[in-house]
Amino acid sequence: MAVAEPAVTSPVQVMTGGRPGGTRGSRRDRGGVAYLFLTPWLIGAIGLTVAPMVVSLYLSFTDYDLFNDPQWVGLANYREMFTGDRRYLQAVGVTLRYVVVSVPLKLLLALAVALLLHSLRGRGQAFYRSAFYAPSLLGASVGLALAWRSIFDRGGPVAGALGVFGIDTPSWVDDPGYALWAIVLLSAWQFGAPMVIFLAGLQQIPPDLLDAASVDGAGWWRRLVSVVLPMLSPVLFFNLVLETIHAFQAFTQAFVVSSGRGGPADSTLFYTLYLYERGFADFRMGYASAMAWVLLVAIAVITAVLFRTSRLWVFYGDEGSRR
Incomplete structure (x- = not known):
């Protein structure tokens, strides 16, 4: 009587729900995991760099004294x-x-x-x-x-x-x-x-x-x-x-x-x-x-x-x- 050997599961298959690593779904899953780990950096980059730059660009076209609302003055x-x-x-x-x-x-x-x-x-x-x-x-x-x-x-x-x-x-x-x-x-x-x-x-x-x-x-x-x-x-x-x-x-x-x-x-x-x-x-x-x-x-x-x-x-x- 032959005994079936247990299937070997790779770490990639474990992370991707058992699907082979070469499928399109597994690539999407790995991409999602990567973005999950990048989330803290993305939040910092957007909140501390990108957003202040956009606000600064807008303020450059205004008359703003830090105390009153900015007034648009163009160039x-x-x-x-x-x-x-x-x-x-x-x-x-x-x-x-x-x-x-x-x-x-x-x-x-x-x-x-x-x-x-x-x-x-x-x-x-x-x-x-x-x-x-x-x-x-x-x-x-x-x-x-x-x-x-x-x-x-x-x-x-x-x-x-x-x-x-x-x-x-x-x-x-x-x-x-x-x-x-x-x-x-x-x-x-x-x-x-x-x-x-x-x-x-x-x-x-x-x-x-x-x-x-x-x-x-x-x-x-x-x-x-x-x-x-x-x-x-x-x-x-x-x-x-x-x-x-x-x-x-x-x-x-x-x-x-x-x-x-x-x-x-x-x-x-x-x-x-x-x-x-x-x-x-x-x-x-x-x-x-x-x-x-x-x-x-x-x-x-x-x-x-x-x-x-x-x-x-x-x-x-x-x-x-x-x-």
């Missing part, structure tokens, strides 16, 4: 920004100068230090990597900005160090010609995050390529230009996009260093600082919403341009080593 906020607000254009110019100077300087320092740390061997390697990354752990904190302000203020360490060499400088944070540079140096000093990413990219470069270049007589500069930088171009592109976006969103440093006033003669009037001023000091939330959407579109366009031009200098795989 009046946008027309005022580009034609009747001198400080808005000043904020745009200050922000662009900050981005153009701080981002390349920060990436250059990060790459230089990453190359130096990558060449180190021995027990001190981990210590130096941690030490150079430490400033980035502080982030854009108020305490760090206050300390930076005192360093560059009149009678601070910077003025004292330059005074030893007979260089008399005014208070950097109170002089229109120096205030922006103080914030640029603060941004460049926190190069730890892109440095770590550069280190990870350097470790992925095959040593055989560098050895072959050395055998062919290439010096360190030639190896850097012809091998290291092309192989590192995807990482460089990644850091460039992230740091550009972060630079356009800079706020805390300028707010604290300039005491929330945009610095002397609006020399540190960053875009986000002016947005905050119009929204929460002047209670023109509709105007501030319009500024936020212009910033969003500007960052999206600049990011798209970076991606479009990346095909000219970013190389993947062995393509970089053949350049």
Whole structure:
């Protein structure tokens, strides 16, 4: 008498009610389970991101002071920004100068230090990597900005160090010609995050390529230009996009260093600082919403341009080593 063997049920069949995993119904069931697990994220994304963006877009076409009902004004906020607000254009110019100077300087320092740390061997390697990354752990904190302000203020360490060499400088944070540079140096000093990413990219470069270049007589500069930088171009592109976006969103440093006033003669009037001023000091939330959407579109366009031009200098795989 033959005894029937028990049917083996797979986990997929258990989840899908015993139906074979390849049926259309089982795929629908698995999709339902996936959306069930995604529900908390979807609720958060809609409630905390999508819905506020839609409301902000609506407010950008209104006159809203946070206390009374919004009044529809159409494109009046946008027309005022580009034609009747001198400080808005000043904020745009200050922000662009900050981005153009701080981002390349920060990436250059990060790459230089990453190359130096990558060449180190021995027990001190981990210590130096941690030490150079430490400033980035502080982030854009108020305490760090206050300390930076005192360093560059009149009678601070910077003025004292330059005074030893007979260089008399005014208070950097109170002089229109120096205030922006103080914030640029603060941004460049926190190069730890892109440095770590550069280190990870350097470790992925095959040593055989560098050895072959050395055998062919290439010096360190030639190896850097012809091998290291092309192989590192995807990482460089990644850091460039992230740091550009972060630079356009800079706020805390300028707010604290300039005491929330945009610095002397609006020399540190960053875009986000002016947005905050119009929204929460002047209670023109509709105007501030319009500024936020212009910033969003500007960052999206600049990011798209970076991606479009990346095909000219970013190389993947062995393509970089053949350049």
